[in-house]
Amino acid sequence: MLEASGVIVLSSQREVFDYAVQQNLLPKNVSADESVRLDRLSLLLMRSFDIKGGLFYTLFKTPHYAYRELAFLNIIQGRHDPGMIVTGERLLFYVSRILSQRE
Secondary structure: OOOOOOOOOOOOOHHHHHHHHHOOOOOOOOOOOOEHHHHHHHHHHHOOOOOOOHHHHHHHHHHHHHHHHHHHOOOHHHHOOOOEEOOOHHHHHHHHHHHHHHO
């Protein structure tokens, strides 16, 4: 995802994970083998792709408002639970939606 957003290109998954933690894109207490919830992934997507949000996202920058912003931008489509676990396939769908909207 960081490579797709043009932020950084690194050779290993571990380097990418460490970079994301260092840049505060991920919480400090997260491990690489954990599942990710949709609201937390929304925050990661907003930060990685430097998506400007609405008023509440701009003020608070929380997973809740990141999720709402991506739903508003129609990147997250339909009704979803912000606490649901995101699959790799779903992650690729969201990244492709962001990239297609940027073109």
